[in-house]
Amino acid sequence: MLSEKEKRFNESMPLGKLLGGILKKYFGALSKKMEHLGVDRHFSTLVAIDNAKQKCTQQYLSDLLDFDKVSMVRILDYLVAKKMITRTVNPQDRREHLIQLTLKAEKIMPAIHHGIKEMNLKALKGLNKNDQELFYSCLATIFNNIEDLPGNTVDIKLKKK
Amino acid sequence: MLSEKEKRFNESMPLGKLLGGILKKYFGALSKKMEHLGVDRHFSTLVAIDNAKQKCTQQYLSDLLDFDKVSMVRILDYLVAKKMITRTVNPQDRREHLIQLTLKAEKIMPAIHHGIKEMNLKALKGLNKNDQELFYSCLATIFNNIEDLPGNTVDIKLKKK
């Protein structure tokens, strides 16, 4: 019964395709799970803003979350429209916009954190603590391996710095 | 130096976000690597067609590769335009279209297989055989865990069958 599916995990298929399949389902389910909260996308952006210890500019977020700045503008426009964040000009450097969660967002952040954690738990179900840790460390390794390959505009932008 | 990046691998971030970051870079690099071959996208579709033992219909491919049928049509249109595949009506069931690689595609398939394998190797660099196997088996587990969650149109379509 699984023979079809197993083909997807054949090593001659692009690794990216396997990840892509997981991704689509993951976000579909997460979106469904969260839709009653008033946002259905960009939870990771909210989490990043919530977690940010330093000043949270759009540049900071796009570097951290691997969005180009144009997409970042659109995502933040969306979150502003949903009344989840505010954009204020930084008086210290009037080029920068400081991003902050609204009260409305702060109220739902626990639910978002909880939903994400639950979602991750569901995804990782059946893997013991050891396997999970190894899995995450594999992802980190792969992330770093891939970061410096050519054909990647984000890298090019980062290198120019 | 890695403190920013490590945040991406924090457990309170959506797992999907981590995978998404990897994905973008992976396909960017793969596309770059392959562009001299005359196709720059949809390698996994070509591989799936190449590997298909059974009759290769569009339905078969969209089920296997997790594309909805509309996207599948567009992808195959692209591959036809690139002269990589042919679409012929199945005489046994005239509703179905059988997808086959052209000679042109068959000539570059070894390069594609090789490129993907090389790309996967680069991505997995530094992970020993054991870790790699565990990683793939984790992906398979996650895939299956996520498959049955709500909020997923592909599932709904499959369930209706």
Place this chain on the structure above:
DNA sequence: AATAATAGTTAACATTGTAAACTGTTAACT
């Protein structure tokens, strides 16, 4: 004071996902 660099915005375009309406073909059922 002139120039370069940075942060963010806008516009135009391409790709992809989704939904709905559609054609043509086969299967099922009375």
Place this chain on the structure above:
DNA sequence: AGTTAACAGTTTACAATGTTAACTATTATT
């Protein structure tokens, strides 16, 4: 046989996202 339902694929329209380039405003450099 004739109606109906199901299936394979196409087309259209729309929304989300990525990419590039040109742009404004502000700050840093010289």
